[in-house]
Amino acid sequence: QSALTQPASVSGSPGQSITISCTGTSSDVGGYDSVSWYQQHPDKAPKLMIYGVSNRPSGVSNRFSGTKSGNTASLTISGLQAEDEADYYCNSFTSISTWVFGGGTKLTVL
Amino acid sequence: QVQLQESGPGLVKPSETLSLTCTVSGGSISGYYWSWIRQPPGKGLEWIGFIHYSGTTNYNPSLKSRVTMSVDTSKNQFSLNLNSVTAADTAVYYCARYLTVSGYSYGLDYWGQGTLVTVSS
Numbered sequence A: 001q002s003a004l005t006q007p008a009s010v011s012g013s014p015g016q017s018i019t020i021s022c023t024g025t026s027s028d029v030g031g032y033d034s035v036s037w038y039q040q041h042p043d044k045a046p047k048l049m050i051y052g053v054s055n056r057p058s059g060v061s062n063r064f065s066g067t068k069s070g071n072t073a074s075l076t077i078s079g080l081q082a083e084d085e086a087d088y089y090c091n092s093f094t095s096i097s098t099w100v101f102g103g104g105t106k107l108t109v110l
Numbered sequence B: 001q002v003q004l005q006e007s008g009p010g011l012v013k014p015s016e017t018l019s020l021t022c023t024v025s026g027g028s029i030s031g032y033y034w035s036w037i038r039q040p041p042g043k044g045l046e047w048i049g050f051i052h053y054s055g056t057t058n059y060n061p062s063l064k065s066r067v068t069m070s071v072d073t074s075k076n077q078f079s080l081n082l083n084s085v086t087a088a089d090t091a092v093y094y095c096a097r098y099l100t101v102s103g104y105s106y107g108l109d110y111w112g113q114g115t116l117v118t119v120s121s
Helices: none
Strands: A009-012 A018-023 A035-040 A047-050 A064-069 A072-077 A086-093 A099-101 A105-109 B003-007 B018-025 B033-039 B046-052 B057-059 B067-072 B077-082 B091-101 B104-111 B115-119
Touching: A009 A018, A018 A086, A018 A105, A035 A064, A035 A072, A035 B104, A047 A064, A047 B104, A072 A086, A086 B104, A099 B046, B003 B091, B003 B104, B018 B033, B018 B091, B018 B115, B033 B104, B046 B067, B046 B077, B046 B091, B057 B067, B077 B091
Parallel strands: A009 A105
Antiparallel strands: A018 A072, A035 A047, A035 A086, A064 A072, A086 A099, A086 A105, B003 B018, B018 B077, B033 B046, B033 B091, B046 B057, B067 B077, B091 B104, B091 B115
């Protein structure tokens, strides 16, 4: 299975909004509502930020939102803050009942 | 609060078997799917596989020939065995729990802190 495609890096200034894309196929992202997003700070375990395409776990800021269109899922962070600087990964269920991660996106807050 | 803790050797010799255990506390292993994920130094996350508390498993096709997962509900633990390791298997290994809603899994909501396993002679 091939990794989902994410941009290697994105950046934004405090207060701005950014969007990270995650492109797969109809056999993963496009075929299931099981896309999730993770935030990972250096030397820390990943943290679930979005599950089921657009749902936020309890305790996650409403500045984080998720959507999906066709084979591409997206994570939007609004009102960017310095603490949002981290690596972000998408993850999707697949047609062969496995899961696959995206390659990861490094978010820099300018 | 559910907590997960990985344990096992931090150094494994090439061609040998990497064995890790994840101990779940603060909740039951029953009723959930559980996963192993790894991250080579400086690289991205790689899904290794999942195991259901009933013992059902599925693995990453690229690792399937070398991976075995098992579960011990009496100890609230699940385990990973990866055989014939090489330097390419050097990584931080995480265990995690699937968030399950109405029987469907939607993401990994609880993670262990991760354990670095180095493959070297």
